[in-house]
Amino acid sequence: MTGADRASDYTSRELMAILLARDLVDGDHLQVGVALPVPEAAVRLAHIMHGPNMELIFLGVRMNVHTLEHLPLPAYNWDCRVVRWAESYSDRGHRFDQVRDWHRRVFFIGGLQIDAYGNSNLIGIGDDPTRLRLRGPGAVGTPTLTTHVGRYYIVLNHHDRRTLVERCDYISAVGWDRGGADARQRLGLPGGGPKYCVTPLAVMDFDEHSKRMRLHSVHPGVEVDQVRAQTGFELIVPTEVPVTAPPTAIELEMLRTRVDPDGILRKR
Amino acid sequence: MSARQQRLLDERAAATWLEDGMTIALGEPAPMAMVRQMIARGLRDLTVVAGGLAIDMLVAAGCVKKTISYYAGGGTAVPVAPSFRYAAERGEITVWECEEGILTSGLEAAAKGLPFLPWRGGVGTSLAELNPELKVFSDPIAGQILLAVPAIEPDIAIVHAAAADAYGNVQHCGGPGWIDLFLCRAARRTIVQVEKIISNEAVRADPWATTIAGADAVVCLPWGAHPFYSRGYYLQDIPFVEDYVACAAHAARTGERSALDGFLDRYCREPASHAAYLERIGLERLLALHEY
Numbered sequence: 001m002t003g004a005d006r007a008s009d010y011t012s013r014e015l016m017a018i019l020l021a022r023d024l025v026d027g028d029h030l031q032v033g034v035a036l037p038v039p040e041a042a043v044r045l046a047h048i049m050h051g052p053n054m055e056l057i058f059l060g061v062r063m064n065v066h067t068l069e070h071l072p073l074p075a076y077n078w079d080c081r082v083v084r085w086a087e088s089y090s091d092r093g094h095r096f097d098q099v100r101d102w103h104r105r106v107f108f109i110g111g112l113q114i115d116a117y118g119n120s121n122l123i124g125i126g127d128d129p130t131r132l133r134l135r136g137p138g139a140v141g142t143p144t145l146t147t148h149v150g151r152y153y154i155v156l157n158h159h160d161r162r163t164l165v166e167r168c169d170y171i172s173a174v175g176w177d178r179g180g181a182d183a184r185q186r187l188g189l190p191g192g193g194p195k196y197c198v199t200p201l202a203v204m205d206f207d208e209h210s211k212r213m214r215l216h217s218v219h220p221g222v223e224v225d226q227v228r229a230q231t232g233f234e235l236i237v238p239t240e241v242p243v244t245a246p247p248t249a250i251e252l253e254m255l256r257t258r259v260d261p262d263g264i265l266r267k268r
Numbered sequence: 269m270s271a272r273q274q275r276l277l278d279e280r281a282a283a284t285w286l287e288d289g290m291t292i293a294l295g296e297p298a299p300m301a302m303v304r305q306m307i308a309r310g311l312r313d314l315t316v317v318a319g320g321l322a323i324d325m326l327v328a329a330g331c332v333k334k335t336i337s338y339y340a341g342g343g344t345a346v347p348v349a350p351s352f353r354y355a356a357e358r359g360e361i362t363v364w365e366c367e368e369g370i371l372t373s374g375l376e377a378a379a380k381g382l383p384f385l386p387w388r389g390g391v392g393t394s395l396a397e398l399n400p401e402l403k404v405f406s407d408p409i410a411g412q413i414l415l416a417v418p419a420i421e422p423d424i425a426i427v428h429a430a431a432a433d434a435y436g437n438v439q440h441c442g443g444p445g446w447i448d449l450f451l452c453r454a455a456r457r458t459i460v461q462v463e464k465i466i467s468n469e470a471v472r473a474d475p476w477a478t479t480i481a482g483a484d485a486v487v488c489l490p491w492g493a494h495p496f497y498s499r500g501y502y503l504q505d506i507p508f509v510e511d512y513v514a515c516a517a518h519a520a521r522t523g524e525r526s527a528l529d530g531f532l533d534r535y536c537r538e539p540a541s542h543a544a545y546l547e548r549i550g551l552e553r554l555l556a557l558h559e560y
Contacts, residue, residue: 137349
């Protein structure tokens with residue numbers, strides 16, 4: 001038995017997947033994009049552990065695989081075999097045909113930059129848009145998804161000052177715009193906006209009034225000052241910051257045996 | 269009395285439809301055999317409507333002036349398509365910034381003969397600043413803030429599907445994917461490359477299975493989506509895609525293009541036919557990609 005098999009020893013990506021899974025609610029419709037192994041694992045873990053009525057939407061395939069013993073990770077990314085589990089295929093018409101009814105839909109987003117109000121940037125970094133220092137992949141479907149889904153989570157592989165900035169150079173998906181509880185209402189965006197930003201160091205939420213990012217909990221072994229120092233904007237830090245509840249033995253076992261047997265999330 | 273006209277072409281004949289400066293839309297999975305034809309013919313100044321790494325090969329080969337792309341990444345292989353990134357950062361290509369819902373709105377507008385269609389996704393973002401053809405407006409019915417997306421009308425859409433008959437009745441396996449039908453409805457002409465040709469009787473036995481009616485050209489190109497997948501037939505050739513990405517990333521990082529040019533020569537420019545390309549890939553490798 002190696003150290004990594006003990007419940008006290010887990011990677012930050014495993015912790016992030018477990019934290020996200022705990023926040024997902026039975027009945028959610030969970031859409032995960034390509035190359036997002038942490039959200040993908042989170043959704044599948046929640047589905048197995050407490051979500052028999054969740055619907056998983058990967059690559060246009062809508063499925064409920066609650067009773068399946070084992071689903072290998074990350075075969076879904078660009079793997080057309082995902083249709084084997086489909087109950088229906090949303091791409092039959094248009095994947096955005098029924099955005100009006102997306103209150104139960106949940107989405108996950110990353111970004112080259114995330115700013116203090118949860119806006120995200122997949123377009124690029126640099127002052128001159130025709131000569132970007134870093135050209136990103138483009139907005140994919142994130143503007144439409146974040147406009148309409150009931151809630152979404154920002155999930156980052158790195159917690160650093162380069163990624164977490166005061167204001168994105170370009171915004172590809174609106175979180176809370178320039179702040180204020182009515183920020184999305186002013187733009188006429190019907191969806192509920194970003195709920196949490198989950199990183200390898202901490203969980204952040206958004207202040208109810210200003211909608212600025214606020215430290216919600218720090219992961220075991222992480223200091224509040226470290227999170228502050230690695231964030232490129234001034235975080236709201238409450239007087240008491242709880243420590244993120246670590247994975248339970250059951251959560252880790254389910255994650256490692258049923259969702260991620262190949263240990264994709266264990267690679268450090 | 270004349271006979272009903274068949275629409276079967278070989279890949280070289282179909283490629284003669286493609287000309288410098290055209291707007292060409294590529295479906296999902298990308299119709300790679302025709303993309304290789306575009307590179308082999310040395311097409312220039314194209315506007316390419318596409319997502320994923322097919323864009324990258326066309327940019328690497330110098331075919332592209334402008335991309336209309338919601339996503340220029342390589343999934344798990346690479347976060348940003350390397351040649352696209354290199355060319356965009358140097359201003360060598362223009363990026364018509366958009367996203368999936370904006371793109372499909374523009375395509376629908378073209379198909380419906382409308383100058384634009386409204387869309388909400390993108391309101392409050394930088395997309396309209398970066399792409400001045402997108403107009404933020406207050407709608408005349410409810411006064412909501414929306415984007416006006418101009419019609420996007422490709423000269424030619426090229427898609428990959430499972431099967432078609434000789435008259436352009438096309439069937440996809442497991443559904444037409446998310447973008448193909450939008451592209452075909454919006455484009456002036458449609459070329460469909462297929463894994464196999466089926467009889468007109470087989471089409472009539474299940475007309476509900478026809479996803480595209482009346483494609484202008486049908487090209488029989490089995491394994492034609494390689495190195496990408498074709499539902500019901502084969503999986504993505506992951507090592508091949510990784511090899512390409514490594515060559516492209518090296519060229520983007522160092523400016524030294526010999527590996528990338530060698531790759532494009534070997535797989536796109538030198539093979540005299542699609543069959544010659546498949547011989548270079550090798551039967552063993554192709555059969556190992558079989559889906560089931």
